[in-house]
Amino acid sequence: MKRTDEKRLETLSPFEVKNTLIDLAQHSHEKTMINAGRGNPNWVATAPREAFFQLGMFALEESKSNFSGYEGFGGMGVQQDISLRFLQFCEKYEDQEGVQFLIEAFQFITDQYQVDGDALIYEWVEGILGNNYPVPDRMLKYSELIARKYIEQEMAGSQPLPAGKFDLFAVEGGTAAMVYIFNTLKSNRLLNPGDTIAIGAPIFTPYIEMPELEDYAFNKVEIMADEASAWQIPDSELEKLNDPSVKAFFLVNPSNPASVRLSDETLYKIAEVANRRPDLILLTDDVYGTFADNFTSLAMLAPKNTILVYSYSKYFGATGWRLGVIGVHEDNNFDRMIRDLPEDTRSTLSQRYQGIALEPSKIKFIDRLVADSRAVA
Numbered sequence: 543m544k545r546t547d548e549k550r551l552e553t554l555s556p557f558e559v560k561n562t563l564i565d566l567a568q569h570s571h572e573k574t575m576i577n578a579g580r581g582n583p584n585w586v587a588t589a590p591r592e593a594f595f596q597l598g599m600f601a602l603e604e605s606k607s608n609f610s611g612y613e614g615f616g617g618m619g620v621q622q623d624i625s626l627r628f629l630q631f632c633e634k635y636e637d638q639e640g641v642q643f644l645i646e647a648f649q650f651i652t653d654q655y656q657v658d659g660d661a662l663i664y665e666w667v668e669g670i671l672g673n674n675y676p677v678p679d680r681m682l683k684y685s686e687l688i689a690r691k692y693i694e695q696e697m698a699g700s701q702p703l704p705a706g707k708f709d710l711f712a713v714e715g716g717t718a719a720m721v722y723i724f725n726t727l728k729s730n731r732l733l734n735p736g737d738t739i740a741i742g743a744p745i746f747t748p749y750i751e752m753p754e755l756e757d758y759a760f761n762k763v764e765i766m767a768d769e770a771s772a773w774q775i776p777d778s779e780l781e782k783l784n785d786p787s788v789k790a791f792f793l794v795n796p797s798n799p800a801s802v803r804l805s806d807e808t809l810y811k812i813a814e815v816a817n818r819r820p821d822l823i824l825l826t827d828d829v830y831g832t833f834a835d836n837f838t839s840l841a842m843l844a845p846k847n848t849i850l851v852y853s854y855s856k857y858f859g860a861t862g863w864r865l866g867v868i869g870v871h872e873d874n875n876f877d878r879m880i881r882d883l884p885e886d887t888r889s890t891l892s893q894r895y896q897g898i899a900l901e902p903s904k905i906k907f908i909d910r911l912v913a914d915s916r917a918v919a
Contacts, residue, residue, distance in 0.1 A: 592640025625659030699838035742793030
């Protein structure tokens with residue numbers, strides 16, 4: 543990729559980068575291929591990083607401004623009028639790379655979503671300084687709002703959004719999301735050793751190995767995509783999901799290694815099965831969805847049954863930062879399935895979570911994910 547193209551990308555918002563990269567690849571064979579495969583991509587998105595580091599400099603100024611007496615130490619940020627000081631900082635350093643990005647992001651969020659500017663910037667400063675445990679611990683308030691809007695934009699395609707909203711849990715990349723989900727499904731007796739789960743194949747590690755570990759001891763059924771049909775799943779394979787002994791279906795969409803997204807027709811068929819089977823657990827790993835045009839996640843078509851996993855790592859060239867989210871719709875079947883467990887099982891689970899809630903039986907599934915990710919400690 544030529545330096546002129548790199549500079550042009552730096553002027554774009556993250557939401558415009560995808561189409562520009564596609565255009566560059568299609569119109570010049572001189573360009574370096576963008577590689578989003580497993581492992582480290584061969585690029586980084588510089589514009590958000592420039593903004594990130596400028597935000598860090600502002601946060602340090604805030605920290606040092608209210609702590610004196612010891613060189614090399616800072617204090618906690620002060621929320622009152624912090625957005626005004628932020629804008630003054632941006633005006634002072636307006637010629638620095640990343641500052642204009644910060645201004646536009648701040649203005650967009652406060653204008654579009656009617657967010658209090660002081661509360662937003664204070665959350666950013668506290669977050670980037672890392673000087674306190676995150677509250678709420680599942681995901682910071684405005685971080686969740688921003689991530690949710692991004693997920694809705696990128697995962698819904700041309701589909702209308704389902705009524706209600708998705709609750710998000712910020713996790714350390716897609717692999718951590720998988721581990722947390724497997725653990726909580728097992729801990730809450732939604733999946734038990736010896737249960738049968740379906741895996742969309744071909745699929746990449748760790749979906750192949752994890753179900754077989756003694757930690758879980760699940761039986762696997764492969765639902766195989768057909769290479770001759772452009773890696774779509776034939777009806778004969780989808781029929782396996784009608785078997786009541788199949789408790790869950792885990793898939794990666796777009797697939798890896800085939801790198802093909804499931805057709806809307808296939809997604810509708812899976813959603814139809816889910817509508818008939820409220821007990822069927824769907825997990826869709828959509829990490830590559832942002833590389834596909836008009837991508838629709840299964841979570842948008844069967845929100846009550848589906849756990850959504852998304853990772854920013856590949857799309858933003860940030861595999862080392864381990865950035866991902868788990869999404870569960872606020873109106874979901876998992877909470878109902880837990881309520882319908884046998885009384886003795888519910889009593890055992892209440893003892894498990896009694897240290898973190900006065901009414902542990904009412905803890906939502908996604909909040910159990912958070913608790914279990916830290917061994918309820």
